[in-house]
Amino acid sequence: MLFRVLGSLEVGDSADPMPASQERLLAVLLRQANSWVDAGTAVSALWPEDPPATARSNVKTYAHQLRQLLPRAVDGSPRINSRPGEYRLNLERSELDASVFEDLIRQGQAALAAGKAKTATDRLGEALELWRGEPYGPLGAELAEAESARLRGLRDEALDGYQAAREARANEPAEEPEAERTVALEFGPPADVRRPVPDSKSEPWSQWRIEQPPKQHRNQQLALLLEVVAAVLVAIAVAGTVVLTSQDRPVLGQAGPASSSPAAPPGTTTPKAAPPVSPKRPIPGLPAPGTPKLLFGIGDRADTARRSALVKDTPTRMLTTWYRGHDDIAKLQTLKDTVVKSYAEGFALHLIVTATGDSTTFDTAHGPACGRQAPLSGEFLADVQVLAEVFGGTAQSPPLFVTVFDQVETFACNPAGFKADEPTTAYFKSLKDQYLLTRETFHKIAPNALVSLGWGAGLVRAADDPAIGRGLSMLKQFNEVLIWSDFYSVSVTNVDGGNAEVVRTMVRTLGKYGPVMLSWYGPAGSSRVVDGDVRALLTNARLTELTRDGLFAWSFAPDAVAGSSPRTADFIAEAIRSHGRPA
Numbered sequence: 001m002l003f004r005v006l007g008s009l010e011v012g013d014s015a016d017p018m019p020a021s022q023e024r025l026l027a028v029l030l031r032q033a034n035s036w037v038d039a040g041t042a043v044s045a046l047w048p049e050d051p052p053a054t055a056r057s058n059v060k061t062y063a064h065q066l067r068q069l070l071p072r073a074v075d076g077s078p079r080i081n082s083r084p085g086e087y088r089l090n091l092e093r094s095e096l097d098a099s100v101f102e103d104l105i106r107q108g109q110a111a112l113a114a115g116k117a118k119t120a121t122d123r124l125g126e127a128l129e130l131w132r133g134e135p136y137g138p139l140g141a142e143l144a145e146a147e148s149a150r151l152r153g154l155r156d157e158a159l160d161g162y163q164a165a166r167e168a169r170a171n172e173p174a175e176e177p178e179a180e181r182t183v184a185l186e187f188g189p190p191a192d193v194r195r196p197v198p199d200s201k202s203e204p205w206s207q208w209r210i211e212q213p214p215k216q217h218r219n220q221q222l223a224l225l226l227e228v229v230a231a232v233l234v235a236i237a238v239a240g241t242v243v244l245t246s247q248d249r250p251v252l253g254q255a256g257p258a259s260s261s262p263a264a265p266p267g268t269t270t271p272k273a274a275p276p277v278s279p280k281r282p283i284p285g286l287p288a289p290g291t292p293k294l295l296f297g298i299g300d301r302a303d304t305a306r307r308s309a310l311v312k313d314t315p316t317r318m319l320t321t322w323y324r325g326h327d328d329i330a331k332l333q334t335l336k337d338t339v340v341k342s343y344a345e346g347f348a349l350h351l352i353v354t355a356t357g358d359s360t361t362f363d364t365a366h367g368p369a370c371g372r373q374a375p376l377s378g379e380f381l382a383d384v385q386v387l388a389e390v391f392g393g394t395a396q397s398p399p400l401f402v403t404v405f406d407q408v409e410t411f412a413c414n415p416a417g418f419k420a421d422e423p424t425t426a427y428f429k430s431l432k433d434q435y436l437l438t439r440e441t442f443h444k445i446a447p448n449a450l451v452s453l454g455w456g457a458g459l460v461r462a463a464d465d466p467a468i469g470r471g472l473s474m475l476k477q478f479n480e481v482l483i484w485s486d487f488y489s490v491s492v493t494n495v496d497g498g499n500a501e502v503v504r505t506m507v508r509t510l511g512k513y514g515p516v517m518l519s520w521y522g523p524a525g526s527s528r529v530v531d532g533d534v535r536a537l538l539t540n541a542r543l544t545e546l547t548r549d550g551l552f553a554w555s556f557a558p559d560a561v562a563g564s565s566p567r568t569a570d571f572i573a574e575a576i577r578s579h580g581r582p583a
Contacts (some may be wrong), residue, residue: 007132011393138532394445511550522557
């Protein structure tokens with residue numbers, strides 16, 4: 001495809017940026033491809049407030065420059081035609097990703113209606129692969145608002161159709177082994193655990209929040225959770241007893257020359273003493289769904305975040321701190337005074353607990369696994385206890401939000417899906433065990449802690465494949481731990497194109513489980529991306545939609561604000577003043 005508008009505007013394979021004036025004119029012509037566009041329309045797009053006296057002649061010049069830049073049409077004619085006061089961009093449907101996108105969706109919908117589930121899945125999947133973000137990128141809200149809305153609507157249709165096609169294929173015996181189907185959990189919480197989709201008549205969140213799954217589901221889910229918790233505790237308690245087939249592959253929990261013996265969470269000594277899963281904790285101060293008020297945050301350390309201009313000048317009331325590995329522990333222990341002072345002044349704290357490092361192959365209670373070993377180590381659990389002691393407050397303190405394993409879908413060696421291969425499956429199963437232990441540690445030590453598994457935008461950008469749990473289908477594979485999370489986290493760090501649609505999709509999807517936090521918004525290094533994102537999302541209309549779907553908090557990476565243009569930084573600050581709420 002020559003032209004791509006399902007995300008930032010791109011032409012061909014060129015990586016060279018187009019002059020802003022030509023890019024804006026091209027967006028207007030693409031929006032009305034194969035139709036004549038009045039010069040006055042082009043002038044309004046290029047100079048929305050104060051066009052120069054030479055505006056029309058300038059448009060003529062820009063059109064000439066674009067004509068020279070773009071390849072000729074398929075039939076050999078000029079790509080751009082002109083006549084007095086009007087311009088037209090000529091293209092075939094196959095040359096524009098938005099047209100191909102629409103055609104694939106219509107083909108998929110027709111196939112689904114005809115009962116051809118596989119064809120429908122293929123066509124709709126191909127369409128969704130073309131989506132890179134907010135249509136026309138930062139230019140969409142300004143120059144192509146109606147077309148962007150139409151394309152977003154088409155994508156919603158594609159997602160609904162793809163889900164329907166997946167369900168139809170799931171009923172075909174050859175699609176999945178019978179033994180696995182009988183134990184598979186449904187996508188999302190059980191029907192009577194899932195929160196209702198809010199509308200204008202919905203009760204406030206405090207009325208429908210579920211502290212703990214109902215008894216009939218609690219027994220089933222608790223039994224499953226205790227089984228996986230016990231499995232990981234067995235691995236810890238009998239460290240060193242697994243015989244390796246290769247000396248190059250360490251065993252999870254086995255002491256070695258460079259590591260110490262693993263430690264179980266506080267209060268757990270044997271598998272028989274495995275802790276019950278503690279009840280879900282409510283989030284204080286949640287407004288009613290659809291009320292465009294958010295808890296805004298910033299920072300990569302609580303102490304520096306307190307000194308940021310955003311905290312000083314706006315109601316930014318949440319301070320974010322990162323733990324990226326054991327080397328961070330000593331420095332984070334020095335923050336205890338900052339933590340106590342922050343709680344006293346009414347700040348909520350947000351702790352992102354992850355673990356970086358190279359991937360390797362090692363043994364676990366679920367078999368040989370491949371991925372980052374640090375998050376599954378006893379050292380990690382020991383650090384979790386320290387973090388809970390440093391950052392925990394009292395039951396009367398503002399909340400401590402804990403996001404565990406930021407962008408968890410990327411941790412295994414094979415990022416193609418949960419069931420991409422046996423080592424990947426074993427790794428993700430072990431990671432679920434470790435998440436439950438981490439959650440229980442924070443709940444036991446920090447009375448104000450609320451814990452979430454951390455997801456990334458990669459779930460949306462990857463093609464959904466339920467057969468191996470890729471894309472949004474990975475949530476199904478984590479279902480039994482997701483229903484126990486106190487809230488739901490997603491981070492967005494992509495810099496290619498816009499992220500507004502990714503945020504909307506993730507909030508809408510995770511919001512089926514409960515309240516959602518945009519835990520780390522940080523596409524640093526691209527001020528245009530940030531500008532397009534925040535102008536598409538931080539409006540009253542869009543925040544009404546997002547909070548209705550479940551969003552309750554948004555934490556900025558400092559660079560996302562500091563690296564923006566002064567105009568964008570001012571926009572963010574004003575949005576927080578209008579829509580921020582206390583902790």
